[in-house]
Amino acid sequence: RALYKLLAEEGFAVKVPEGIEAEPITGKSPRAPERQKFLGKLLKPAGIELDDLSEGARDALENYARFVLDSGDAPSASWNHPLVEIARAVESEMDATVGGVKGFQPLKTMALGEKAHWLKQRKDNESLRKALSGRGLSPKYFLDELPDSLLELASIRKVTGYAHGKAIARNATKTDAEKALAIALTGPNALVRALVSQRKNLSE
Numbered sequence: 001r002a003l004y005k006l007l008a009e010e011g012f013a014v015k016v017p018e019g020i021e022a023e024p025i026t027g028k029s030p031r032a033p034e035r036q037k038f039l040g041k042l043l044k045p046a047g048i049e050l051d052d053l054s055e056g057a058r059d060a061l062e063n064y065a066r067f068v069l070d071s072g073d074a075p076s077a078s079w080n081h082p083l084v085e086i087a088r089a090v091e092s093e094m095d096a097t098v099g100g101v102k103g104f105q106p107l108k109t110m111a112l113g114e115k116a117h118w119l120k121q122r123k124d125n126e127s128l129r130k131a132l133s134g135r136g137l138s139p140k141y142f143l144d145e146l147p148d149s150l151l152e153l154a155s156i157r158k159v160t161g162y163a164h165g166k167a168i169a170r171n172a173t174k175t176d177a178e179k180a181l182a183i184a185l186t187g188p189n190a191l192v193r194a195l196v197s198q199r200k201n202l203s204e
Contacts, residue, residue, distance in 0.1 A: 035065040046193040056092025060085040079172040086180045093195035102131045116150035136201040153183045
């Protein structure tokens with residue numbers, strides 16, 4: 001019972017099996033404030049607050065923070081899962097921003113690289129450009145600029161094979177994760193920052 005309570009407090013979705021009496025959850029995980037502080041520090045240079053993020057992106061970055069704070073300094077730590085969480089944050093922001101725009105629904109089921117190629121192939125599609133501008137979004141960003149950044153992020157994740165259920169080619173390193181984080185969040189053309197900015201202009 002204590003294990004299920006601990007997992008629930010840490011933010012994992014758990015179902016208590018029959019025969020184990022559920023125990024009420026009281027308060028947040030002891031490390032939750034530390035994670036919030038870590039994420040606030042991470043997001044501040046990008047001019048983003050936690051409340052600006054989509055639910056999926058916030059969940060992904062909280063998982064990333066959990067790993068960094070709990071295991072990030074371990075010499076043998078594998079950065080495969082944190083790397084996936086960084087990519088998931090980008091995918092969640094994409095879905096929250098452009099997922100409901102007419103013509104862009106196919107992106108939802110694609111991997112990062114597939115999304116990039118799909119967008120590149122439709123660079124000159126006038127109906128998609130009009131659909132974006134009609135919702136207050138920038139066609140130039142989504143069809144001209146975003147694909148290259150997505151490919152850059154996908155190339156980092158691809159080296160492990162971890163994200164797509166393949167045999168792991170090699171474990172991701174802290175350096176891989178830092179490169180991915182720069183593309184996604186902390187660099188000059190950070191994907192999450194740009195997507196959050198675009199979403200603020202999104203109209204019904």
